[in-house]
Every structure is written in structure tokens, then in C-alpha cells.
Amino acid sequence: MEQFVDPKMLASLAEVYRLTMRLTLVCVVFVPLERLFAAHPQRIFRKQILIDLAYYVMNSLIVAMFLSVPIGLMTWSLQKSLPATILTLTTTLPVWARLCLGLVVSEVGYYWGHRLSHTIPWLWDYHVIHHSAEQMDFMVNTRAHPVDLVFTRLCSLAPQYAIGLGGLATGEGSWIPIVLALFGLFWGYFLHANLRWRFGLLERAISTPGFHHWHHTLNGPINKNYASTLPWLDWIFGTLHLPKELPDHYGVSSAVPDTLLAQLALPVSPSAPSLRRLKRTTKHETALPQLPKITVDELATEVDSWQKNDAR
Ligand SMILES: [Zn+2]
Numbered sequence: 613m614e615q616f617v618d619p620k621m622l623a624s625l626a627e628v629y630r631l632t633m634r635l636t637l638v639c640v641v642f643v644p645l646e647r648l649f650a651a652h653p654q655r656i657f658r659k660q661i662l663i664d665l666a667y668y669v670m671n672s673l674i675v676a677m678f679l680s681v682p683i684g685l686m687t688w689s690l691q692k693s694l695p696a697t698i699l700t701l702t703t704t705l706p707v708w709a710r711l712c713l714g715l716v717v718s719e720v721g722y723y724w725g726h727r728l729s730h731t732i733p734w735l736w737d738y739h740v741i742h743h744s745a746e747q748m749d750f751m752v753n754t755r756a757h758p759v760d761l762v763f764t765r766l767c768s769l770a771p772q773y774a775i776g777l778g779g780l781a782t783g784e785g786s787w788i789p790i791v792l793a794l795f796g797l798f799w800g801y802f803l804h805a806n807l808r809w810r811f812g813l814l815e816r817a818i819s820t821p822g823f824h825h826w827h828h829t830l831n832g833p834i835n836k837n838y839a840s841t842l843p844w845l846d847w848i849f850g851t852l853h854l855p856k857e858l859p860d861h862y863g864v865s866s867a868v869p870d871t872l873l874a875q876l877a878l879p880v881s882p883s884a885p886s887l888r889r890l891k892r893t894t895k896h897e898t899a900l901p902q903l904p905k906i907t908v909d910e911l912a913t914e915v916d917s918w919q920k921n922d923a924r
């Protein structure tokens with residue numbers, strides 16, 4: 613009997629089962645909540661929902677594969693450059709302190725990685741896919757180019773590993789980054805959900821859908837609320853925007869293709885937002901009229917003649 617069971621096939625089936633169960637759990641939690649406490653009236657099967665589902669499967673399968681090598685390299689180089697006392701100190705902390713420290717350093721790493729994705733043009737070419745959603749719901753959380761996802765995951769994981777929270781330094785496995793990653797994954801679905809829940813004053817301490825919906829606004833102010841779970845980081849770095857109301861429209865002004873393959877190819881295609889902007893700028897600069905060079909004396913004579921003409 614054993615010869616008929618292919619271990620690779622079993623592993624693939626287990627992966628499919630894990631992905632299906634996770635999606636079912638997320639749907640069981642968020643579909644009823646979005647029906648009961650919707651921020652905006654909208655259908656479950658909105659435009660692009662199938663593409664977001666494809667991102668869910670694709671990113672779940674390939675991102676972990678591409679993370680291990682860069683994480684290993686980054687951890688090694690960061691740990692070499694930090695004083696050894698930091699690593700020793702971290703491993704002696706109680707569990708709750710290591711969790712809190714892990715959350716803060718991963719959030720700082722995520723904040724700056726995310727902010728760079730909005731300010732460096734070639735990184736925005738990848739991140740624009742996530743922002744192209746025109747309606748917000750929990751599945752928008754999955755909508756991300758794999759390169760964008762790997763980059764932001766690296767930015768949040770590397771600082772944790774660098775100071776010895778799990779991974780190479782402790783030799784105890786990576787349970788703190790795993791716990792934080794699972795919490796971040798669930799919170800990501802919550803932040804994107806079509807929910808009108810706000811936490812009052814607590815909203816400055818822990819992020820809400822309202823906080824992240826403003827990050828996705830179409831009409832501005834744009835480039836606000838970069839944090840994932842700790843909005844006070846945006847307050848410290850001057851990017852917090854938390855009005856009482858929610859945005860009316862979501863998405864980006866630049867054109868993003870409708871199909872999955874075209875979206876995946878967008879950053880390396882001639883339609884990439886950074887290339888289009890560059891072309892527009894070059895065209896604009898060449899179209900500017902060439903003004904004649906004129907000295908101050910010539911200008912004074914010219915003005916004098918205008919005044920004389922006006923006086924007539
Ligand atoms: Zn963003």
C-alpha cells in the first residue's frame with residue numbers, strides 16, 4: 613500500500629487543506645461581520661475578488677520559499693554589525709517583554725519598509741497593486757505583488773532576528789516572529805475589512821479599519837498611516853491621519869491592469885507607473901518654450917517702450 617502514496621502529493625494536499633481551512637476561518641469571521649457592521653454598502657463578490665483569491669493562494673505558497681535566503685543573509689549581516697551585548701540582553705528577557713519588543717521592532721521595520729514602498733518609484737511599481745483595490749474588504753489584505761510582500765516581510769522580520777528574537781541567536785526556533793506573523797496576518801484581514809468599527813482614543817494605540825482605510829484613500833491626503841498595528845509610530849514620524857469619517861473613494865489615480873498576469877508584469881513593463889511618470893516629465897520638459905536670453909539693460913529698455921506705448 614505504501615508504494616502508492618507519494619509523499620510530495622501528500623505534502624501538496626496538506627498545503628491545500630491548510631490554505632482552505634485558513635480561508636474558511638477568515639470568511640467565517642469576516643463575512644458576517646461585514647454584513648452586520650459595513651462601513652460602505654457593497655457586494656461580497658465585488659470586482660477583482662477572484663484575482664485577490666489568486667493572490668491569496670500564490671502568495672501563501674511562494675513567499676515563504678523566497679524569504680528564507682534573504683532573511684538568513686540579512687540576519688547574519690545585522691547580527692555581525694550589532695554589539696553582542698544586545699543579543700545576550702534579549703535572550704535574558706521574560707517572554708512578555710520579548711513579545712512586546714518583537715512587536716515594536718517589527719513594526720518599526722514594517723513602517724519604514726512600507727514608507728519606502730510609497731516613496732521609491734520602483735518599489736511603488738510593485739506596491740501599487742495593493743493600492744489598486746477600489747473597494748475595501750478583508751480579501752484586499754491578500755492583494756499584493758509577491759515582490760512587495762517579500763520586501764515588507766523582510767523589513768519586519770529582519771530587525772527581530774537581528775536582535776536575537778528567535779532564529780539563529782537563541783537556538784530555540786523562531787516562535788516569537790511566528791506568533792507575531794500570525795497575529796499580523798489576522799490583523800491585516802481586520803484592517804482591510806469593510807467595517808465601521810472605531811476604537812475611540814485607543815485608535816491611536818492600536819490600528820483599526822478606519823486607520824488603514826485612510827491609507828488606501830484615493831482623494832487624499834495620501835501617504836499617511838503606514839503602520840500595521842501601532843498607529844503611534846505614525847504619530848511619532850508625522851504621518852498620522854485619523855479623522856472621524858471614512859474615505860469615500862479608494863484606489864490609485866494611475867491605471868492598473870485588470871488581469872492577474874498583467875498586474876504581475878506591471879513593474880517590469882513599459883506601463884509601470886515610474887516609467888510613465890518619467891516619460892511625462894521628459895515630454896513636459898521638452899515641450900517648455902525656450903525663453904530668449906535678455907540682459908537687465910535690455911529688459912529696462914523693453915519695459916520703457918511698453919510704458920511709452922501705453923501712455924499713447
Ligand atoms: Zn501602502
Ligand SMILES: [Zn+2]
Binds near residue numbers: 742753804824827828
Ligand atoms: Zn492595505
